Amino acid sequence: MKETELLLGCIGDDFTGSSDAASFLAEAGLKTILVNGEIGRLPETDAEAIVIALKTRSAPKKRAVQESLAALQALRSRGAKHIYVKYCSTFDSTREGNIGPILDAFMEEMAVPYTILCPSLPVNGRIVKDGILFVNGTPLAKSPMKDHPLNPMWASRLQDLMQPQSIYPCLEISHKRLDEATAEEIISELEDFKKDHPRFYVIPDYINQEHAGKISQIFSSLPLLSGGSGLLTELADRYKGGSYTTKLTQDKTEGCGIVFAGSCSKATLRQIEVFQESGGKSFKLDPNALRQGDYLEEVWSWAKERLEQEVLLYSSDTPENIHAHQDASTAELLEKAFACLAKKAQRAGVKRFVVAGGETSGSVAQALGFHAFVIGNSVAPGVPIMIPTDASDMRVVLKSGNFGQEDFFRQALDMTRR
Known part of the structure; x- marks a missing residue:
C-alpha cells in the first residue's frame, strides 16, 4: 500500500487515552490508525495519523521511558512530521509519575528547547486557568481524582506536579496574555526565556475553544507537543489545511x-x-x-x-x-x-x-x-x-x-x- 504523508504521530500512555486522541483526530478529518503497543509491527497504511497506545502511565519509570522512546523512533522512521505525547486530561501523575521523565527524554532525543503541557479538555470539564488544572470547576487535588487508586492527585498547579518529576523548569502563559498578546509577542517572550533556560516547558491557560485556536497558532509548528486530546482538533485542522475529506467507517455490525x-x-x-x-x-x-x-x-x-x-x-x-x-x-x-x-x-x-x-x-x-x-x-x-x-x-x-x-x-x- 502506498503511504500518504504521516502528518502526526501520537504516543499515548494507556489504551483508552490513545483511543480518545484517535477519535478527535479522525473526527477532524485525518485518516487515523490506532496501534496497540507492538511498536515493531506498525501496519503499512495510508493513514495521516498513527496513534500508538502504550501502557506506561503506571509502569516503572525506566521501562516507561524506554518504551516511549522506542515508539518515538518508530514514528520518526515513518516520517512523522509532528510528535504528540498524549496523557490524561487530569494529568494523572504522582510525585514519581512518568510524564516528566518521558517528556524530558523526548526533548533531549529530538533536540528541542521547549514543548507545551496542555491537558485541557473543556468538553469534558477539564480546563487550565492561572496554571491550575480544574475538573468540572474543582481544583484537581480537591476533585474525586484525589482518591484515584493508582495515581492519587496531590496538587492542582501543573508546575507543582512537574517539579518533582522533571529536571526542567516551567513557564506559565495566562489566559489574559493569550487573549491580549499576538502570537509573535508570545514567541518573542519564549525566546527571551530560552536565553537563560536552554530547555523548559510552557503551560498555557486553556479555558475555551478560542484558547485552543491561539495555542495551536503559536505552537503547531513545534516538532514535539504534549497534552490531552482537547488540542488535537485544532492541530489536525492546521496540519491538514482545513480540508476535511475523510469519511468515517461503518459503525454497525451483527452479533452479540x-x-x-x-x-x-x-x-x-x-x-x-x-x-x-x-x-x-x-x-x-x-x-x-x-x-x-x-x-x-x-x-x-x-x-x-x-x-x-x-x-x-x-x-x-x-x-x-x-x-x-x-x-x-x-x-x-x-x-x-x-x-x-x-x-x-x-x-x-x-x-x-x-x-x-x-x-x-x-x-x-x-x-x-x-x-x-x-x-x-x-x-x-x-x-x-x-x-x-x-x-x-x-x-x-x-x-x-x-x-x-x-x-x-x-x-x-x-x-x-x-
Whole structure:
C-alpha cells in the first residue's frame, strides 16, 4: 500500500487515552490508525495519523521511558512530521509519575528547547486557568481524582506536579496574555526565556475553544507537543489545511454485545446504575472469590446464558470500599479476570465489546489479540467506535473511566448493533 504523508504521530500512555486522541483526530478529518503497543509491527497504511497506545502511565519509570522512546523512533522512521505525547486530561501523575521523565527524554532525543503541557479538555470539564488544572470547576487535588487508586492527585498547579518529576523548569502563559498578546509577542517572550533556560516547558491557560485556536497558532509548528486530546482538533485542522475529506467507517455490525467495567470513577459507577435501571442484566465480580478455581467459570456460565440480552460484567466499586477491602494484588487479579472473560466471549461469537476503565480496556484489548484499529464515529467525546484492521465484523468501544454520558453503555451497544 502506498503511504500518504504521516502528518502526526501520537504516543499515548494507556489504551483508552490513545483511543480518545484517535477519535478527535479522525473526527477532524485525518485518516487515523490506532496501534496497540507492538511498536515493531506498525501496519503499512495510508493513514495521516498513527496513534500508538502504550501502557506506561503506571509502569516503572525506566521501562516507561524506554518504551516511549522506542515508539518515538518508530514514528520518526515513518516520517512523522509532528510528535504528540498524549496523557490524561487530569494529568494523572504522582510525585514519581512518568510524564516528566518521558517528556524530558523526548526533548533531549529530538533536540528541542521547549514543548507545551496542555491537558485541557473543556468538553469534558477539564480546563487550565492561572496554571491550575480544574475538573468540572474543582481544583484537581480537591476533585474525586484525589482518591484515584493508582495515581492519587496531590496538587492542582501543573508546575507543582512537574517539579518533582522533571529536571526542567516551567513557564506559565495566562489566559489574559493569550487573549491580549499576538502570537509573535508570545514567541518573542519564549525566546527571551530560552536565553537563560536552554530547555523548559510552557503551560498555557486553556479555558475555551478560542484558547485552543491561539495555542495551536503559536505552537503547531513545534516538532514535539504534549497534552490531552482537547488540542488535537485544532492541530489536525492546521496540519491538514482545513480540508476535511475523510469519511468515517461503518459503525454497525451483527452479533452479540457485552460490557466490561473495571473503572471506579464516579462517572462509571453512575453509568452502571443507569444500565441496571434500564433493565440491563449485570453481574458484579467478587475479587476474593476470584482466588477460587471455579468462580470465573461460574461468572462466564451466567453471562453466556444471557448474551442475547447484552450483559454487563463489572468490578467497579467506590474508592472507600476498594481501600478497605482490596489489597495490592487485587487490581492485577481483576485485569486477568476480564482478559479471560473477553477471550471466552470472543470464542462464543461476541462481536461487540464495550469496556470502561483504562487498565481494564488495555487488558481486554490485549486479550482479544487485535493489533491495529481503524477509528470510527464517537459514542461520546473522546470515545470512538473502533474496527480491528484484521476483523472487520468486530466493534470495540473503550472508554476512560470519567468519560461518557450516564446512558453510555446502552448508547454504545445501540450504535454498534445492526
